[in-house]
Amino acid sequence: MAKGLDVGTSFIVLAEESAKGKVVYKDFRDAFYVIKPTTPIATKMIEKGLAGKTFVKDADGSFIILGKDAIEKAIERNDSAKRPMFKGVVSSKEKDARRILTYILKEVAGAPNEKQEKLVFCVPAQPIDQEDEDFDVGYHEDVIVKLLTEVGYSARAINEAEALCYSELEKDDYTGVCLSWGAGMVNVCVMLNGEPVVTFSTTKSGDWVDRMAAVATGESDSIVQAEKENGDFEVGKPNDNQVLAAVAAYYDRLIDYTTKQLASSMDGHKALPKFKDPLPIVVAGGTSKAKGFVDLFAKKLEENGFPLPVKEVRHAADPLHAVARGCLIAAQVM
Amino acid sequence: MDVIYLMYATAFVLGFLVGRVTLPKSYVYHNENQNDKQTKALAKEKRKAIVIDDKKFVTDVSTNTLEKKGVDLGAKVIADDDVQSSVIKLSQFKKNK
Numbered sequence: 315m316a317k318g319l320d321v322g323t324s325f326i327v328l329a330e331e332s333a334k335g336k337v338v339y340k341d342f343r344d345a346f347y348v349i350k351p352t353t354p355i356a357t358k359m360i361e362k363g364l365a366g367k368t369f370v371k372d373a374d375g376s377f378i379i380l381g382k383d384a385i386e387k388a389i390e391r392n393d394s395a396k397r398p399m400f401k402g403v404v405s406s407k408e409k410d411a412r413r414i415l416t417y418i419l420k421e422v423a424g425a426p427n428e429k430q431e432k433l434v435f436c437v438p439a440q441p442i443d444q445e446d447e448d449f450d451v452g453y454h455e456d457v458i459v460k461l462l463t464e465v466g467y468s469a470r471a472i473n474e475a476e477a478l479c480y481s482e483l484e485k486d487d488y489t490g491v492c493l494s495w496g497a498g499m500v501n502v503c504v505m506l507n508g509e510p511v512v513t514f515s516t517t518k519s520g521d522w523v524d525r526m527a528a529v530a531t532g533e534s535d536s537i538v539q540a541e542k543e544n545g546d547f548e549v550g551k552p553n554d555n556q557v558l559a560a561v562a563a564y565y566d567r568l569i570d571y572t573t574k575q576l577a578s579s580m581d582g583h584k585a586l587p588k589f590k591d592p593l594p595i596v597v598a599g600g601t602s603k604a605k606g607f608v609d610l611f612a613k614k615l616e617e618n619g620f621p622l623p624v625k626e627v628r629h630a631a632d633p634l635h636a637v638a639r640g641c642l643i644a645a646q647v648m
Numbered sequence: 649m650d651v652i653y654l655m656y657a658t659a660f661v662l663g664f665l666v667g668r669v670t671l672p673k674s675y676v677y678h679n680e681n682q683n684d685k686q687t688k689a690l691a692k693e694k695r696k697a698i699v700i701d702d703k704k705f706v707t708d709v710s711t712n713t714l715e716k717k718g719v720d721l722g723a724k725v726i727a728d729d730d731v732q733s734s735v736i737k738l739s740q741f742k743k744n745k
Binding site for chain 2: 326328331332334335336337338339340341342361364365366367368369370371372373377378380381383412413416417418420421422450452453456457460461480481484487488507508509632635639642643646647
């Protein structure tokens, strides 16, 4: 038995095989919101109001609402939910980040099915567009290995986009380019016959779109995120709803920026082999689910001079679960 | 014969002394400095090789104070998906590496 775990900025996804030909995914929104009651009556009222929600009660009497319930509660109070992770790694900005992340991961991963069950989780690559001391992949990896080991797993990390390659490039003999568009970052992996040859990341993705659209419209990040995920818009196209119009415009800029970074990083890269055939490019992740995303991405790749021959640009079969699926495959191979 | 040997020896010693006095000082010191530089470079290299592990230490995190309330975490989705063909193919690629 083995498990795969996608530890993302916005979602934590567990994948495990329940039977032959069946994979069970467990998704959890990576967010929390703290309410601290001031009186015993308020405590009772709040607890009553949270019936049917996912939450924990802390020793100081505060309620920590978790997951999508946290986002809903934050919107209700015209506020933004907090994240235990920021730009792909455990957040150093939130005081409670490690404690909340530890709790969520322990609950989502659950107990191992056997002693020292293998579990592979994903970590981001070093970003090419940011020198930030707060971005410490090694520390992030150590934190997760430590907590999963305590639970009883034999845990190991792989690169996020490498996991995506394992999930999506089987019919291409594990040769191609995969991009995981998460909330905090875009992770890229170029793979040749099952071996990652180039991996890197960029630090602008879905959260950047939300932040910029929030600033442009004066709404909170949580409201923009909710509108974006439920609203009808097409990337780069005008929209009557001002929030969605801003989101669509910033999506266009994000894709343009990322394809330029991609072209610039690949051009003349010493580690890149000479590929004999054109390569498939696969995109996945929540940010890639917007309408018109894949077509615009393919167009911008060409416009911005992507230096490798491209066979096709396609969406992963299951964009939200593909990384966790790749981690599950890696856990059974490694 | 002894006199001739003595003369040769004297000429050699004199030649050595004259040479030592008349050679530019920089030449003599150059070699010494060169050795000194090499020694310092080696020492520096050795110093470079010894690096302190300054990775951030992972302290213990207790979640014991968090009392679980409400519903379980995570929504489950079951997909018809056979990952075994991927596992077998990838294993072969990894073996042939």
